[in-house]
Amino acid sequence: MKLAKKECVVMLLAGGQGTRLGELTKKIAKPSIPFGGKYRIIDFPLSNCVNSGLDTIGVLTQYQPHILNSYIGDGKSWDLDRMNGGIQILPPYQRSGDSQWYLGTANAIYQNIDFIDQYDPKYVLILSGDHIYKMDYSLMIEYHKEKNADCTISVIDVPFIEASRFGILNSNRNGRILDFEEKPKTPKSTKASMGIYVFSWNKLKKYLKIDNKNSDSSNDFGKDIIPLMLKSGEKVYSYEFKGYWKDVGTINSLWQANMDLIGNSGLDLSGDWVIYSRHAERPPHYISKNSIVKNSIVSEGAVILGSVENSVIFSGVMIGENAEIRDSVIMADVQIKKNSIINYSIIDEDVVVGPNLKIGTPKEKDSDITLIPRESIIYNAQEV
Amino acid sequence: MNCLGIIFSDMQDWNITELASHRSVAAIPFGGRYRLIDFPLSNIVNSDINKVCIITKSNYRSLMEHVGSGKDWDLSRKKGGILIFPPYALGENHGLFQGRLDALKRVLDYIVSSKEKYVVLSDCDMIYNINYRDVIDYHEKKNSDITAVYTRTNIEKDSSIHKILYELDDDGRADDILVYPITKGTYNVGLNTWVMDKDFIESLIYDAIARNYKDFSYDVLARKVHSLRIYGYEYTGYFAHIDSLQSYYENSLGLLNANNLQRLFYSKTGPIYTKTKDSTPTRYCTDANVKNSLIASGCVIEGNVENSIIFRGVKIDKNASVKNSIIMQHSAIGENAKLDSIITDTYVQVTNSRILLGYSNCPFFIKKYSVV
Numbered sequence: 001m002k003l004a005k006k007e008c009v010v011m012l013l014a015g016g017q018g019t020r021l022g023e024l025t026k027k028i029a030k031p032s033i034p035f036g037g038k039y040r041i042i043d044f045p046l047s048n049c050v051n052s053g054l055d056t057i058g059v060l061t062q063y064q065p066h067i068l069n070s071y072i073g074d075g076k077s078w079d080l081d082r083m084n085g086g087i088q089i090l091p092p093y094q095r096s097g098d099s100q101w102y103l104g105t106a107n108a109i110y111q112n113i114d115f116i117d118q119y120d121p122k123y124v125l126i127l128s129g130d131h132i133y134k135m136d137y138s139l140m141i142e143y144h145k146e147k148n149a150d151c152t153i154s155v156i157d158v159p160f161i162e163a164s165r166f167g168i169l170n171s172n173r174n175g176r177i178l179d180f181e182e183k184p185k186t187p188k189s190t191k192a193s194m195g196i197y198v199f200s201w202n203k204l205k206k207y208l209k210i211d212n213k214n215s216d217s218s219n220d221f222g223k224d225i226i227p228l229m230l231k232s233g234e235k236v237y238s239y240e241f242k243g244y245w246k247d248v249g250t251i252n253s254l255w256q257a258n259m260d261l262i263g264n265s266g267l268d269l270s271g272d273w274v275i276y277s278r279h280a281e282r283p284p285h286y287i288s289k290n291s292i293v294k295n296s297i298v299s300e301g302a303v304i305l306g307s308v309e310n311s312v313i314f315s316g317v318m319i320g321e322n323a324e325i326r327d328s329v330i331m332a333d334v335q336i337k338k339n340s341i342i343n344y345s346i347i348d349e350d351v352v353v354g355p356n357l358k359i360g361t362p363k364e365k366d367s368d369i370t371l372i373p374r375e376s377i378i379y380n381a382q383e384v
Numbered sequence: 385m386n387c388l389g390i391i392f393s394d395m396q397d398w399n400i401t402e403l404a405s406h407r408s409v410a411a412i413p414f415g416g417r418y419r420l421i422d423f424p425l426s427n428i429v430n431s432d433i434n435k436v437c438i439i440t441k442s443n444y445r446s447l448m449e450h451v452g453s454g455k456d457w458d459l460s461r462k463k464g465g466i467l468i469f470p471p472y473a474l475g476e477n478h479g480l481f482q483g484r485l486d487a488l489k490r491v492l493d494y495i496v497s498s499k500e501k502y503v504v505l506s507d508c509d510m511i512y513n514i515n516y517r518d519v520i521d522y523h524e525k526k527n528s529d530i531t532a533v534y535t536r537t538n539i540e541k542d543s544s545i546h547k548i549l550y551e552l553d554d555d556g557r558a559d560d561i562l563v564y565p566i567t568k569g570t571y572n573v574g575l576n577t578w579v580m581d582k583d584f585i586e587s588l589i590y591d592a593i594a595r596n597y598k599d600f601s602y603d604v605l606a607r608k609v610h611s612l613r614i615y616g617y618e619y620t621g622y623f624a625h626i627d628s629l630q631s632y633y634e635n636s637l638g639l640l641n642a643n644n645l646q647r648l649f650y651s652k653t654g655p656i657y658t659k660t661k662d663s664t665p666t667r668y669c670t671d672a673n674v675k676n677s678l679i680a681s682g683c684v685i686e687g688n689v690e691n692s693i694i695f696r697g698v699k700i701d702k703n704a705s706v707k708n709s710i711i712m713q714h715s716a717i718g719e720n721a722k723l724d725s726i727i728t729d730t731y732v733q734v735t736n737s738r739i740l741l742g743y744s745n746c747p748f749f750i751k752k753y754s755v756v
Contacts, residue, residue, distance in 0.1 A: 037665030038681075076455065077660075262667070269664040270682070276662050283649040283656070284416035284694070285666070286640075289676040299665040300417075300681050312665075 004084040006056045006119040008141060009201075010049050011112070013105050014042060014129040015062030020250045023373035024348060029061065031129025032068040033254070034331045034349060036261050036269065037299040037314050039277045040071060041248060044134070045127045046078045046087075047275045052137040054125065056085030058115055060108045062092060062101060077278035090115060104219030110208040116201065124204055126197040126221065132257050133194075133245040134273050140239045141198055147175065150203040150234040151226070154196035154241050166192035167222045169238050177236045180226050191238060194245060197221060203234060255346055255369050258312045258329045261297055280332075282315050290321070299332075306336070320355065327363040331374075348374035356380055387502040387520060388495070388582065389428040389436035393421065393447055395484060395507045395576070399546060399627045402749045403729070408440060410508040411447040412626070413712050413730065415639055415648075416680040416693050419450050420508040420626065422658045425457045430654030431516035433504070435464030437494060439487050441471060441480055456659045467494070484600035485592045492589050495582065503585050507576040511624040511635070513651040516579065519617045523579045526556065528615040530584075530605075533577040535623045538570045546627040548574035548601055550616045558614040563601040572616055575623070622647035633727060633747040636693050636710050640676055663696050671702055680713075687717070701736075708744065726750065 014031040024033055031042035042059075049057055057080065061068055068089075074080075075087035090112050092101050102108035109116075109126065116124060123144065125137055135154075144152040155169055163184075170188045171177045181188070207225055211217050217224045229236055244266045248254040260267040269275050282301025287293055292307040299315040306323030313319070314331045320338035327344045330336070334347050337354030344367060345360035351372050353359060357380055360370035372378065393410035403412045410421035421438070428436050436459060440447060447468070454466035471480055472490040481487040484505075488495070495503070502523070504516050514533065523531040534550050550572040551560040580588075588604060597603035605614065622644055624635035638644050649656055663682025668674070673688045682697040687704035695713040700706060704717045709726040717723065718736035725742030729752040734740065738756050742748030750756065 261665075274662050275664075279660075281655040281657050283645065284678040284680040286642075286645065286678050287674045287676070289690075291675065293668045293674055294672055295668060295670045297665040297667050298679070 003118045006085055006121050008054060008056075008123040008125055008198075009116050009119050009121045010054050010057040010125045010127060010137075011109055011116070012042070012045055012057055012059045012127045012129060013108060014059050014068060015065075015102055015108065016128070016130065017063045021254065022251065023371055024251070024254075024346070025064070027064055027374065028067045029064050029129075030249075032071055033248070034314060035132065035248070035254075036258060037297050037312050038279050039275060041132065042068065042071070042129045043078075043275050043277045044132055045129055046080070047273075047277075048133075048135050048137060049125075049127075050078050050080065050276065051273055052135075054137060055080065055082050056119055056121075057087045058090045058112060059087060060090050060102065060112070062108075065089070065091060071278055073278065078276045085119070088115070104217075104224075105221045106208060106211055106217075106225045107219035109204070110212050110219070113205060113208065121201050124199050124201050126195075126199070128195045130249055131194065131245060131247055132267065133241075133243065134275070135196075135241060135243065135245075136273075137196075137198075140196070140241075143239050144198040144200075144237070147237045148235065149198075149237040150200050151229055151236045152198040152239050153177065153226070153236065154194045155191040155238045156194055156241050156245050157190050158192045160187070160190050163187035163190050163192065167195075169193055171238045175237045175239070177230065177238050180222075180230060180236075182222050191240070193222065194241060195222070197226075198239075203229070207232075207234075251346065251369050251371055255329060259310070259327075261312065262295055262310065279315060285313075288321075306338070314349075323354070328360070343370075344368075345370040345372065347372045348376075350375045352377045352379075354379065385432040385434075385517060385520075386500050387431075387433045387435075387504055387516065387579075388498045388500040389424075389433050390488075390491075390495075390503060390505045391421065391424045391428075391436060391438045392484065392487065392505070392507050393438055393444065394441035396509050396546060396627060399509075400629060400632065402629050402751075403632060404443075406443055406446075406752065408442075408444050408447040408508075409626075410438070410440075411444075411450055412508075412632070413695060414511070414626070414632075414636065416678045416695050417661075418656060418658045419447075420511070421447065421451065422457075422656055423511045423513070424506045424508060425451075425459070426654065426656045427506070427512070427514050427516065428504070429457050429459065429657065431514075433516065434459065434461055435498065435500060437467040437469055437491065439469050439481075439491060444468070444470065450659050452659070457657045469494075481598075483598035485589070485603060486598040488585070488589050488600075489593060492586075495589070496586060498582065500582055503580050503582050505576075505578045505580075509626045510575045510577070511622070511626065511648070512575060512619060513621055513648055513653050513656070514577075514619055515653045519577075519579050522615070522617045526615045527613065528557075529580065529612040530614045531579040531617050532558070532605075532614060533575040533579075533619050534572040534616045535575060535619045536570065537573050537623065539573065540568055547571075547625070548576065548605065550574055550614075552616045556615050556617075558605075558609050558616060561601075561605045561609045561614070563606050572618075573625075575619060579617075621651060621653075629727070629747065629749060630745065633710065633725075637691065637708065639678055639693065640691060645678075661696055669702075687719075695730075709747075729754075732756070 080087040246257045285302040288305045298313040301316040305321045316333040318335045331349045340354030340357045343360035344363040393408040453460040459466040549562040666683040669686040672685045675690045680696040686702045687700045699716040701719040707724045712730045715732040720737040728750045
């Protein structure tokens, strides 16, 4: 069967474990981590695609894919249930000859060359499911065309002290990249790669094949493909993105990104650039006559009988009488029973706490975030 | 489920002129994020019925926009699915239908060509959460011609005129059926929901054509109560009848009662589905003060809200005070404004420092798109 030609195919890398998130990613892949009251991280790249007019997306999965797979379903929540294109989940598969797991980001794409070739695209957009941001990819593809580039890398200005945590790009006045260093000790610029690449497909295919023959390669875009293309003199350009962009790869950054929603500080999800998501059908949330809810966001189906301050409350959360929640992220369907006090914590989905318990230490300069893993049941043994 | 659903969007639209003047009764917003059609549609879907038609009367644009392809109710199907019938002229019967039987005559072809064994009819002004499978089982067991769903409830004199009352014998068969009586007391009040065999409803329609019957309640139920086997099926869950602005107001605020909320939305039968809007979670600012209220998503609350229902996308500014009120979607309440016992329709703007007062037995209604 011949499929309709697409100008650009999107490949979303969603197989990463996200080890720095500890218990949060023990059972689920990083892109399916809940965020902001009703979303999961993958909603951001998917919604950005749809809002940018891109409708053909392959999602590369490997680590703990079940929740992600069922979340995506047929893609209708993002309007991606399409006649031509739409969303497809691409796990590693068996073939005649050598079959293997995805060995790195570039290898994952290499193993799916046939998938991309079905659509005979001119460009391929590579995304990861690790970041919270709103971005119009169509502008970046336009830029790629204007520069007649072989590869375009999206960059963002980061503070100089943090630059050594990122892949840093050094480019000339025209935007053409001169060199690329992964986590440099003495960064030459503050332009960090966002892990978003537009490739001309014929060029990418060529370098994926060369890279695959190199047994010393780690098969990674940042470490191998980009340096190889630069060395070979291909036209690699940087595209500067301005706006809110947050890597949520650590417990602290995930907590902070959630908090950025509350005061509308930098991250505003209302407006025309809608972030779509899939969610359970719930009635409006209920706030009782004895409750206090301040400086927080609350999602559908929550029932709040206690008090909530500086927190993000997901859908279906139940907060009992006299319970107090401060500086915390309470994920979907958590039950906090009466008189329990939660401070500076991330409570993962389906946890039951209390009654009469204290979780977390009040947020001060050097206090740490407490993380309660999903489906935990925590109660006071003396009261049972 | 081997059953066809037929929903009447506007059987009683003359009762709620404020809310239904520019929309179908079916499209009246209710409960913070729903429209009345969501309740019968969800009942149908939760009962595994996957073929349903909606019979409309007039002003059905907002209803069609809400229902769309039916995919939010899982009714966008190859087999079955949802069909909206615009008003349909039949032979000499031009113009709007003049009663339920008249409406059914106009969709006769659709009913005849359906292959389902049973048909369930329901309206949009009655709110309840039921599994029709149980009603159909009862219908089979009693071998009845028509099974009417009722709930036993106390009615007061002035609200009784829009209800059908069933008097049943010990076996549950109807002895007497009173249509829109003026009375008070505890009765078996019909939910305007009936189950019939498809073959039987066809014969009813043929008979109605031959005798020029137009009204199902008078010409079938009341007239044929003894010649047909009409049985009552008792429903005991949450029930509300929206037949006036006052009952709309009372039943809306009634959702603030935890027991009502639980029985309507968290019933074992299943959830209530509605059109997804992908609005953000609601944001509460530092000065927000909210008590005993139901708040939908996509709102920004900076002021005070008490005993109220707030729909999606509402904005309540600093120091504004909203009490005992229903604020429909995309309305905005300005700074220092005070509202008590108010119903605002959608897209209403109340500017800064306005003071609007209704009373609990006489809520004040503000029309769609008004700027106060």
